[in-house]
Amino acid sequence: MSNQPRTTFDKIWDSHVVVEEPGSPTVLYIDLHLIHEVTSPQAFTGLREKGLRVKRPSQTVATMDHSIPTTPLHIPISDAIAAKQIATLEENCREFGIPLHGMDSPNRGIVHVIGPELGITQPGMTIVCGDSHTSTHGAFGALAFGIGTSEVEHVLATQTLLQSKPKTYAVNVNGRLSPNVAAKDIILALLARIGIGGGTGHVFEYRGEAIRALSMEERMTVCNMSIEGGARAGLVAPDDTTINYIAGRQLAPQGAAWDKAVAYWRTLASDEGATFDKEITLDASTLTPMITYGTNPGMGMGIADIIPDPMSIGDVSERNTLIKALNYMDLQPGRQLLGQPLDVVFIGSCTNSRISDLREAAALMRGRKVSENVRVMVVPGSQDVKKQAEAEGLDQIFKEAGADWREAGCSMCIAMNGDQLQPGQYAISTSNRNFEGRQGKGGRTFLASPLTAAASAVTGVVTDVRSFQ
Amino acid sequence: MEPFTTLNSHLVSIPTENIDTDQIIPARFLKTISKKGLGQNLFSDWRYNEDGSDNPNFILNAPESQGAKILIAGDNFGCGSSREHAPWALMDWGVQAVISTSFADIFRNNSLKNGLLPVIVDEDTHKQIQSLVEEDPTTKITVDLASQTVQLPDGRSVSFPIDGFSKTCMLEGIDQLGYLLKQEEKMLAYEAAHPARVNTLGE
Ligand code: SF4
Numbered sequence: 001m002s003n004q005p006r007t008t009f010d011k012i013w014d015s016h017v018v019v020e021e022p023g024s025p026t027v028l029y030i031d032l033h034l035i036h037e038v039t040s041p042q043a044f045t046g047l048r049e050k051g052l053r054v055k056r057p058s059q060t061v062a063t064m065d066h067s068i069p070t071t072p073l074h075i076p077i078s079d080a081i082a083a084k085q086i087a088t089l090e091e092n093c094r095e096f097g098i099p100l101h102g103m104d105s106p107n108r109g110i111v112h113v114i115g116p117e118l119g120i121t122q123p124g125m126t127i128v129c130g131d132s133h134t135s136t137h138g139a140f141g142a143l144a145f146g147i148g149t150s151e152v153e154h155v156l157a158t159q160t161l162l163q164s165k166p167k168t169y170a171v172n173v174n175g176r177l178s179p180n181v182a183a184k185d186i187i188l189a190l191l192a193r194i195g196i197g198g199g200t201g202h203v204f205e206y207r208g209e210a211i212r213a214l215s216m217e218e219r220m221t222v223c224n225m226s227i228e229g230g231a232r233a234g235l236v237a238p239d240d241t242t243i244n245y246i247a248g249r250q251l252a253p254q255g256a257a258w259d260k261a262v263a264y265w266r267t268l269a270s271d272e273g274a275t276f277d278k279e280i281t282l283d284a285s286t287l288t289p290m291i292t293y294g295t296n297p298g299m300g301m302g303i304a305d306i307i308p309d310p311m312s313i314g315d316v317s318e319r320n321t322l323i324k325a326l327n328y329m330d331l332q333p334g335r336q337l338l339g340q341p342l343d344v345v346f347i348g349s350c351t352n353s354r355i356s357d358l359r360e361a362a363a364l365m366r367g368r369k370v371s372e373n374v375r376v377m378v379v380p381g382s383q384d385v386k387k388q389a390e391a392e393g394l395d396q397i398f399k400e401a402g403a404d405w406r407e408a409g410c411s412m413c414i415a416m417n418g419d420q421l422q423p424g425q426y427a428i429s430t431s432n433r434n435f436e437g438r439q440g441k442g443g444r445t446f447l448a449s450p451l452t453a454a455a456s457a458v459t460g461v462v463t464d465v466r467s468f469q
Numbered sequence: 470m471e472p473f474t475t476l477n478s479h480l481v482s483i484p485t486e487n488i489d490t491d492q493i494i495p496a497r498f499l500k501t502i503s504k505k506g507l508g509q510n511l512f513s514d515w516r517y518n519e520d521g522s523d524n525p526n527f528i529l530n531a532p533e534s535q536g537a538k539i540l541i542a543g544d545n546f547g548c549g550s551s552r553e554h555a556p557w558a559l560m561d562w563g564v565q566a567v568i569s570t571s572f573a574d575i576f577r578n579n580s581l582k583n584g585l586l587p588v589i590v591d592e593d594t595h596k597q598i599q600s601l602v603e604e605d606p607t608t609k610i611t612v613d614l615a616s617q618t619v620q621l622p623d624g625r626s627v628s629f630p631i632d633g634f635s636k637t638c639m640l641e642g643i644d645q646l647g648y649l650l651k652q653e654e655k656m657l658a659y660e661a662a663h664p665a666r667v668n669t670l671g672e
Contacts, residue, residue: 015663018652018655018656018659019652019655023633023634024633024634024648025632025634027649027652027655027656029656029659029660029663031665031666031667032666032667032669038499038500038552039499039551039552039553041502041503042502042503042504042553045502045503046646050646052650056665057669057670058665058668058669058670058672059665059667059668059669060669061669066496066499067499067500079500081500081501082500084500084502085500085501085502088502099669099670099671118669120667120669122666122667124666125666125667130551130553131550131551132549132550132551132575146550146551146575147551147575147578148551148552148553148575148578148579148582149553149579150553150579150582150583150645150646151578151579151582153646154645154646154649157646157649157650158646158649158650158652158653158656159656159660160649160652160656161649162634162645162648162649164632166574196487196545196548197487197544197545197548197571197573200545200571200573200574201574230545230548230573230574232574250671251667251668251669251671261666296487296489296548317484317486317543317544318486320484320485320486321485321486321487321543324485414496415496415497416496416497416499416500423519433489433491433549433550435489435491435492435549436491436492436514437491437492437495437514438491438496441495441514442514
């Protein structure tokens with residue numbers, strides 16, 4: 001078995017098996033457990049009820065991102081229920097000895113942004129979090145996946161998880177991206193092809209020339225939305241880009257440990273001849289900027305394409321799904337989205353809130369004003385990103401353009417903290433989910449890249465960044 | 470977790486595909502630190518009008534839906550976020566089994582850990598059950614876990630898949646954490662052979 005060519009996924013899985021008994025799922029060792037305020041309280045309650053401790057606090061890290069406000073830090077949290085949830089996380093971390101990047105930490109931020117920033121997201125690791133976008137960390141060649149609160153409790157108590165082995169799915173992206181076509185467009189194009197259930201039960205491995213050419217931040221954008229394809233996880237085999245990104249980070253290995261780690265990471269690429277259970281190939285050179293028109297991330301199209309007509313769909317339930325979606329979005333089939341008036345532009349979320357995303361958006365907004373008709377929110381993914389952006393003067397560019405520059409957090413991606421759409425409003429958003437009500441009850445979301453969002457912020461309507469002057 | 474053996478009940482049918490967890494329980498209700506009481510916000514955005522009154526057109530508000538313990542819904546049920554609040558909300562409302570042609574992975578895992586049974590049936594069976602409910606909402610079916618079958622009123626019995634481990638845990642009401650705790654020695658042996666790859670405490 002060891003002589004058979006293996007995929008990156010197989011290698012990571014095999015090296016984390018603690019117990020394999022016939023008739024039971026595998027007991028898998030977890031290297032790193034990330035926690036946040038929303039999906040952890042009930043897990044800690046479970047530990048207390050059973051008289052259990054946290055097994056490995058030093059392989060656990062907590063932050064607060066979902067329900068916290070993005071208003072200036074000196075303003076107290078006005079939502080009493082959110083404040084209670086945040087205080088509960090603080091208490092739990094104190095009681096169980098878990099390091100916490102709380103409201104006063106310069107390293108606080110969206111959990112999937114800070115893991116890589118701190119240098120704790122590393123190739124070959126198993127990483128879990130009570131959050132489906134844990135797939136983001138797969139960009140480093142880690143096996144990273146979202147879990148529920150019961151499983152959070154399992155990992156806290158035992159540092160292991162029961163898992164049945166997923167299948168593998170190669171996503172080959174050949175060729176080169178054209179200018180103004182972003183990593184976000186690759187993943188939206190994949191989702192438009194395979195649909196939101198297309199990856200169920202599988203782990204994606206993103207491969208090919210276009211993926212190799214992406215920066216780490218761009219790879220994170222792609223891996224982030226693996227879950228939108230229903231995949232358990234998504235990953236990119238580590239290479240020099242990966243290793244250079246991790247080098248020198250706060251909690252990355254140092255000295256001899258670094259050399260040893262790098263040597264190990266270099267063994268993780270899928271072997272020549274390794275086979276995948278499923279495979280798909282995209283040609284990056286044919287991709288255009290993408291936008292979604294419906295109420296799930298698989299309902300996407302090229303920015304200049306026309307909204308599909310439900311009557312052209314044979315399958316009845318698929319047709320009904322599209323009719324329902326277009327009703328909710330109040331959009332007509334057979335038309336383009338270009339020129340569609342917007343109310344809000346949101347640049348942020350664990351998909352697109354890193355420094356390179358903000359640089360791209362700022363480059364388009366520099367010296368311009370955002371349209372009077374739109375409210376534009378720019379929410380950095382972490383306090384680190386915020387600091388870096390401010391050092392580069394990006395905050396000034398956004399503010400002078402008339403955009404709102406906020407503190408780090410999930411914000412309008414999930415609309416738990418008061419940053420939300422009003423019923424009927426249209427938003428272009430760099431986040432990952434356009435489900436009904438996701439950004440506020442009755443709100444309507446178009447998912448797109450930071451470039452498309454920034455160009456549309458200036459014009460106030462859905463805009464093709466390729467023709468934006 | 471309560472044991473799940475056999476269930477005989479009428480059904481609620483929501484034929485929509487890809488029902489995501491943001492529909493099952495919108496994010497604004499996730500600020501709770503408890504598992505309880507989420508049932509009143511189950512399908513909140515579909516179930517209540519702008520002013521908070523019941524939306525009479527939503528099936529959960531129909532008199533015939535009350536007391537139903539089985540939900541039948543479209544393909545890829547529970548996609549989206551990992552929130553375990555989704556099965557908690559369903560169970561708090563009274564649902565004990567969900568029938569669909571497929572489930573999102575995390576939702577399925579979460580459900581099995583809470584005693585909510587995800588039942589996967591083929592498309593034809595799915596259609597048949599749906600039309601039975603449409604014709605007569607009082608139609609009862611039986612979901613039997615030991616035999617892994619759905620028993621229809623016409624006497625037909627359709628089997629559904631579940632892994633043996635989850636099945637035993639569900640039948641006996643066992644928390645899976647117990648199994649993991651028993652593996653501690655092997656976990657420690659693993660750690661001895663594989664030194665920690667990371668130290669979040671930074672020491
Ligand atoms: S930014 Fe959005 S998708 Fe990412 S972790 Fe926060 S809520 Fe989830």
